[in-house]
Amino acid sequence: MNEDKFPGHKVLPYILITPSIAVIIIFLIGPFIQSVYTSFFVSTTFGTKTIFVGLRNYIRLFSSPDYLNSAVVTFKFAAFVIIVGLSVALAIAQLLNQKIRGVGFYQIALIWTYAISPTIAGVIWASMFAPSTGLIPYIISKISGGYTLNWMTNGQLALFIVAAAATWKMLGYNIIFYLAGLQNVPDEFLEAAQIDGANPWKSFWRITFPLLSPTTSFLLFVNMLYAFFQVFGLIDIMTHGGPGNATEILVYKLYRDGFIHLNTGSASAQSFIIFFVISVVAIIQLRIITRKAIYSR
Amino acid sequence: MTRKTRHEIFIHAILILLIIVLAFPVFFALVTSTLSLQESYQYPPKLLPGNQFMNNLKEAWERVNIGRLFFNSTLISVVVAIVKTILALLAAFAYTHFKFRGQGLLFSMCMITQMLPLPVRIIPTYQLMANFNWINSYYALMVPFFASTTGLLLFRQFYMTVPADLPDAARVDGAGPMRYFWQILIPISKTNIAALFVIEFIFMWSQYLWPLIVTTTREMRVIQIGIKMLLASEQIAPEWNIIMAATVIAMLPPLVVLLILRKSFVEGIAMQTAK
Numbered sequence: 001m002n003e004d005k006f007p008g009h010k011v012l013p014y015i016l017i018t019p020s021i022a023v024i025i026i027f028l029i030g031p032f033i034q035s036v037y038t039s040f041f042v043s044t045t046f047g048t049k050t051i052f053v054g055l056r057n058y059i060r061l062f063s064s065p066d067y068l069n070s071a072v073v074t075f076k077f078a079a080f081v082i083i084v085g086l087s088v089a090l091a092i093a094q095l096l097n098q099k100i101r102g103v104g105f106y107q108i109a110l111i112w113t114y115a116i117s118p119t120i121a122g123v124i125w126a127s128m129f130a131p132s133t134g135l136i137p138y139i140i141s142k143i144s145g146g147y148t149l150n151w152m153t154n155g156q157l158a159l160f161i162v163a164a165a166a167t168w169k170m171l172g173y174n175i176i177f178y179l180a181g182l183q184n185v186p187d188e189f190l191e192a193a194q195i196d197g198a199n200p201w202k203s204f205w206r207i208t209f210p211l212l213s214p215t216t217s218f219l220l221f222v223n224m225l226y227a228f229f230q231v232f233g234l235i236d237i238m239t240h241g242g243p244g245n246a247t248e249i250l251v252y253k254l255y256r257d258g259f260i261h262l263n264t265g266s267a268s269a270q271s272f273i274i275f276f277v278i279s280v281v282a283i284i285q286l287r288i289i290t291r292k293a294i295y296s297r
Numbered sequence: 298m299t300r301k302t303r304h305e306i307f308i309h310a311i312l313i314l315l316i317i318v319l320a321f322p323v324f325f326a327l328v329t330s331t332l333s334l335q336e337s338y339q340y341p342p343k344l345l346p347g348n349q350f351m352n353n354l355k356e357a358w359e360r361v362n363i364g365r366l367f368f369n370s371t372l373i374s375v376v377v378a379i380v381k382t383i384l385a386l387l388a389a390f391a392y393t394h395f396k397f398r399g400q401g402l403l404f405s406m407c408m409i410t411q412m413l414p415l416p417v418r419i420i421p422t423y424q425l426m427a428n429f430n431w432i433n434s435y436y437a438l439m440v441p442f443f444a445s446t447t448g449l450l451l452f453r454q455f456y457m458t459v460p461a462d463l464p465d466a467a468r469v470d471g472a473g474p475m476r477y478f479w480q481i482l483i484p485i486s487k488t489n490i491a492a493l494f495v496i497e498f499i500f501m502w503s504q505y506l507w508p509l510i511v512t513t514t515r516e517m518r519v520i521q522i523g524i525k526m527l528l529a530s531e532q533i534a535p536e537w538n539i540i541m542a543a544t545v546i547a548m549l550p551p552l553v554v555l556l557i558l559r560k561s562f563v564e565g566i567a568m569q570t571a572k
Binding site: 003004005006009010012013014016017019020021023024025026027028029030031032034035038092095096098100101102106107108109110112113114115116117118119120121123124125126127128130133134135138168171172176177180181183184214215225228229230232233236237251254255258259264267268271272274275278279282 | 305308309311312315316319320322323325326329338340341342344384385387388390391392394395396397400403406407409410411412413414415416417418419420421422423424425440441443444449461464465468473474475477499502503505506510521524525528534535537540541544547548551552554555556559562563566567569570
């Protein structure tokens with residue numbers, strides 16, 4: 001597949017990749033190794049000395065209720081963002097993929113929210129949901145006859161609203177990819193299924209959905225990274241991880257422990273745990289994509 | 298009315314409803330940005346615009362120096378998007394047009410980037426910035442973001458579909474690899490370049506955690522942090538009208554980039570999805 005198109009240029013390829021590789025070694029792999037190393041140490045109160053403690057930072061984390069709570073919160077949050085986000089996006093993309101007029105207009109009108117930053121999504125939702133003064137609590141109180149929606153005191157509700165805001169922001173992105181994926185599903189497949197008497201629901205699950213699996217697995221990974229990291233600003237603006245620690249996702253706890261409480265050993269261990277989780281998902285994702293590549297050969 | 302047209306009208310209706318629902322939060326932000334403080338706290342909440350936008354913007358501008366923050370965000374987003382694109386183009390060219398020792402290993406190193414987002418190496422990267430004396434500088438805001446797996450994969454996939462006659466013809470004509478790269482490969486990559494620019498610009502514009510950590514003075518903050526500063530500086534209740542004026546400004550550049558390049562962006566993604 002990959003052959004030498006310019007034989008005789010032995011040094012050039014190395015020169016071409018040097019900038020990328022240099023950035024990766026200096027700013028990614030180097031610091032990452034340093035981070036793993038640091039995770040086996042604790043620093044003394046004044047940061048003057050570090051002491052080797054082996055796996056103690058990790059053991060501490062796994063026996064800390066705060067950390068386990070943060071892991072559960074992250075899991076719930078990511079599950080909501082991924083499951084709700086991907087299903088709604090796929091449903092909308094499916095609607096867009098019908099042969100109707102004005103698809104170009106609908107496409108841009110439904111995806112432009114992708115350009116909104118998580119922080120901005122957070123501030124807008126915070127204002128819409130502002131307890132006792134915001135628009136949504138007002139509407140809910142009108143409809144329900146006096147119910148006060150105060151998510152500043154209700155952890156589960158806060159997590160739900162934060163997750164909904166995060167999902168809203170990512171919807172445009174997911175729609176673009178699903179629509180692109182749907183447009184690549186060959187019409188003949190669906191027509192053949194129709195002739196065989198399959199209803200649209202059945203042919204969606206039997207044909208379209210399996211053919212979309214590379215797109216789905218790619219989006220799964222991207223949305224996981226989004227739910228793990230990029231929503232930091234949204235959480236910081238909307239809840240600061242509260243009430244209590246109901247919305248304290250792992251990256252927020254990492255930031256607090258590493259940069260506010262200056263507990264670098266523990267924060268480094270937390271970094272490694274997050275790395276481990278995303279690597280597992282990344283590998284599964286790659287497997288699914290390569291499998292597809294083998295089919296199409 | 299035939300069954301088919303009725304079906305189509307039904308789809309149009311749902312899509313329009315969806316557009317309204319999805320756009321509503323932004324509409325609400327726009328309205329709030331035009332109200333006076335009093336109007337923004339009116340009960341029931343107002344849904345019709347007022348005429349205070351310029352006043353609110355002026356107030357936000359003075360409180361957190363929006364102009365400067367806007368400039369910082371624009372600068373880092375443009376520079377990072379361009380540098381990332383260039384590095385990705387060069388690397389993709391090397392990996393698809395040459396055979397060299399250690400290719401597989403070096404490619405895997407680039408792929409690892411995907412698994413090492415900033416938060417999993419944040420403390421040592423911060424210490425590195427301190428060692429370089431880069432804290433509170435544009436270098437710290439930009440350089441750690443220069444590597445891009447997204448871009449490498451995007452261009453690599455496209456270059457693997459380029460017919461082999463193209464480099465062969467160039468070689469026969471006596472063009473060296475770099476001339477082929479600039480005069481043939483880059484021009485046919487325009488759509489992908491535009492798509493990547495959109496993705497990376499929006500990605501950088503959204504950065505929040507890293508700028509929060511590596512910048513220390515108000516002049517070096519980015520606009521996302523400015524909004525947080527407006528929200529946190531309030532003594533009693535948030536002045537949503539002023540915050541939303543800043544928010545509207547902060548929303549514009551990525552939106553403009555997306556709208557201008559939307560055709561290439563959508564096509565570029567379609568190309569990536571098609572295997």
